[in-house]
Amino acid sequence: MKIFNTLTGKKEELRTLSPYKVKMYVCGPTTYNYIHLGNARPLVVFDAFRRYLQFRGYEVNYVQNFTDVDDKIINRARDEGQDPMSLAERYINEYFKDADALNVRRADVHPRVSENIPEIIEAVKLLMAKGYAYEVQGDVFFRVRAFSDYGKLSGRSLKDMLAGARVEVDERKEEPVDFALWKSAKEGELCWDSPWGRGRPGWHIECSVMAIKYLGETIDIHGGGNDLIFPHHENEIAQSEAITGKPFANYWMHNGFITVNKEKMSKSLGNFFILRDILEKYPADAVRFYLIATHYRSPLDFDDSKLEEARKALGRLKNTLDLCKEFKKSNIEIGIDLEGKASDFWQSIEKLENDFIEAMDDDFNTAKALGFLFEMSHQINAYIAASNRDSAVNQAAVGRAVRVFTELGNVLGIFMEGRHNEMQIVEGILPILAELSSDAETEGNYEFVNNIRDFLKEIKVNIEDGEGKCVLYSSRYPDINVVVKKLIEIRSILRQKKEYQKADFIRDSLRKRGIILEDTREGVRWKFADL
């Protein structure tokens, strides 16, 4: 397992502190707004890495913080005339909705700044006691000069930074590069008591404190976006290592940016897309697929067509899942020896599984790994297309293959349960029956009219005469499968009678309402349109 380490600028073999245990800390969002797509990238990629490590047998202890005390939160709360802590709380809840939608699993701990103030104060006191920090009028600063390794992560030297300093200069600081550990509060601002008066923590100290508190003085992997390398992570290293005298994190991982027209998507440029809005237009699994279809360190340019492409590509993979489900008649696959064609097939699946693992072992190359998943999809489809489903050997072979396929897809987290609004779709479909019925009535085909009436009665739906509208008289919506099956049945009869126009009317109408019909050798299959 190799990981690209920002600290050394090289890919390195992963050697964990304890065998098969990984301590992982990923910087989480500042909760003053809904997250945008750029925020979603680290979320998704590190979730995928965590899943992969677990798949490889590691026990992963995963911590992701919330920055719920921050100037931006305070300002926004003031603008909206509300309490900063409840504003932060609200956006933490919204964050979880987005994360859940993207199939991002919860961290083992989601610590918040506001819940770790005493520990932060202790840390600042300790830094002062060790000479790494100094107080000026209620503010406490980190004395960068005192930490000789400063700059080792971002590859800069203190000398260069002092020379090229064009940072705002707070005259009270000993050096322009010194940064705040504790900020004094203005009148009426959110604050906590401290030895230096009322105030709140600076931005960087929280991560040092929470990482150490929940994971220990040295952790295996610390992750976050590229822009955090400097100053945030550089400062975290300085603080943590000044406190403990030990290496803070052995591997630093940073994801690349999402760009729009090749420009960084960021809040300050205003070119960001709120994830919530994107999820209105595209299925969440397509968004997740899009985010992992490119290597995590590369920049990723965003526009709608990319999500559309992701949707289609993922649809191909999911279609294989459907084909398998239809092919498989039972789950019995144990104790059957695969021979001949089945054995060759299984071997190629195993080969692709190994290729997948090899790709992921190389710095989590999800893009390459996905390629093998597509090849696996081809293999499975082709095998199914050429095989008799009544054979126990074929059943076993496909069963084993799809299990591997599904497991690997789940490692990437791209196989989510479809969340279709079935009620809405059923509501859209029922009028097709009404329309068919009224057409039949015009033609004097009363047998057919009665057939439909009986069916509707069965599923507790009324047709309002004259208007062709369907009205439910049950509190429960009819099962979508039952309704679609009925339409398929009607269409089959029409096809037998070669009344293709009407048959196509049914297929087209369903299509418009989100249901796709496919005529296969095994009969008609249906699926939801947006997969």
Place this chain on the structure above:
RNA sequence: GGGCGGGUGGCGAAGAGGCUAACGCUGAGGUCUGCAAAAUCUCCAUUCACCGGUUCGAAUCCGGUCCCGCCCUCCA
């Protein structure tokens, strides 16, 4: 100015010394089908920004040139 990363087909994107330069989208054609869809099969980069060099061999290494992005200030 300093630090970092990148330029691969119509598009997206892997590949980091030697297999036919993965895979996806798009497009073309065949099989299947009443048609469509799905599936399947085949085709679509003599060439990897440019110029030199190292090497038996370079998209991959080295030097130079030209572009592009990011960080150096809150930002994932």
